[in-house]
Amino acid sequence: MRIPPYYRLPSWQRFLAGMAIGGIISWFIFLFVFGQWQERYSKEIKLQKDAIFELEKDKEIWQEEFKKLNKENQKKLTVQDISIKIVNSEKYKLDSFSVFQLEDEIKEDISMMVAKDIDTVYKSSELIKKIIENKTHRVNEKRYRVEVKELVIYTTVSIELNIMLD
CATH class of the missing domain: 1.20.5 (Single alpha-helices involved in coiled-coils or other helix-helix interfaces)
Structure with missing residues (x-):
């Protein structure tokens, strides 16, 4: 090739x-x-x-x-407000004004928690429960006790309560 x-x-x-x-x-x-x-x-x-x-x-x-x-x-977080709600007021046929009075009394009992820091309020949550539960309240000539159902602590302390006859 x-x-x-x-x-x-x-x-x-x-x-x-x-x-x-x-x-x-x-x-x-x-x-x-x-x-x-x-x-x-x-x-x-x-x-x-x-x-x-x-x-x-x-x-x-x-x-x-x-x-x-x-x-x-x-x-710096402090409690600004207290919110109280009664859950079972229909069971005892309470009118809204009676429920409002009861909520207002309870709010006055624990009003010392306003402007406290959240940590202090959280540490004293058992004390708050005892303050609320150990007191009897008169509404319409009947005596009621309250039981704390739920307690939420933040800048607003929210408390849900059950009422029962004493």
């Missing part, structure tokens, strides 16, 4: 030399363009890393301040 004698024809020699030179020139152009892109993207990535680092630092500072403020606010 023999190689065709194209090396003797000048047109083929120019074509092959042009392909080789064109390949080398296009390779250098590719390397230049690729290098420029790489350099630009490297700068962009470095800037983004710096921005991310700064933002993470800022975020940590804000989180620390937020935690400090939360701790201070938790210390």
